[in-house]
Structures are given as structure tokens and as C-alpha cells.
Amino acid sequence: MTSVALYRATADIDLACLRRTFPALRCLHISFTGLFGIVDLTPLRGMPELTIEVRGDCHLVGTEHFQPGSVEHHP
Numbered sequence: 001m002t003s004v005a006l007y008r009a010t011a012d013i014d015l016a017c018l019r020r021t022f023p024a025l026r027c028l029h030i031s032f033t034g035l036f037g038i039v040d041l042t043p044l045r046g047m048p049e050l051t052i053e054v055r056g057d058c059h060l061v062g063t064e065h066f067q068p069g070s071v072e073h074h075p
Contacts, residue, residue: 005029009056016043025050032056041071 001022006013009032011019018025026049036058038050043063052062053072063071 001025003027005031007031008033013039015041019044019047022046027051027053029053030055032058032068041065 002024004018004022004025004027006029009030014032018028025044025047028044028050030052032039032054033056036056038061039054039058040061041052042062042065044064046050051070051072052066052067053074055074057075058073062070062072
């Protein structure tokens with residue numbers, strides 16, 4: 001599987017588990033509802049060609065591990 005969409009994600013989201021479960025992941029969409037704290041994308045670093053789209057009111061950290069333009073945030 002190369003594309004995963006998570007809707008209504010919660011604070012206990014385990015991005016490291018996503019990496020183990022979907023090693024060929026190329027496209028990830030995460031949608032948070034309501035106010036959300038910090039989302040650390042670091043567990044997904046080193047996945048070649050991965051693009052990430054995050055929707056929701058949150059603060060992203062770990063974006064420096066990805067190619068410019070490969071992480072989009074839509075609050």
C-alpha cells in the first residue's frame with residue numbers, strides 16, 4: 001500500500017507504527033478534528049518520496065527531515 005488517509009486522527013496516533021506497517025508509503029493524509037497539540041513527523045523521516053498532507057489546527061515538528069514541498073499543512 002502506498003497511500004494512506006487517516007480521518008479524525010487523535011492524540012495517540014503512532015506514526016512509527018505507520019512506518020512499520022506501510023514501508024512502501026508514498027502519500028499520507030492526516031486529518032485532525034478540533035484543537036490539536038504537536039504532531040511530530042520525525043518517525044517518518046527517511047521514507048523516500050513520501051509526501052504528507054496534514055489538515056487541522058496543530059503544530060508540526062520534524063518537517064526539516066523532508067524534502068521542501070513534501071509536507072503541506074492546512075489548518
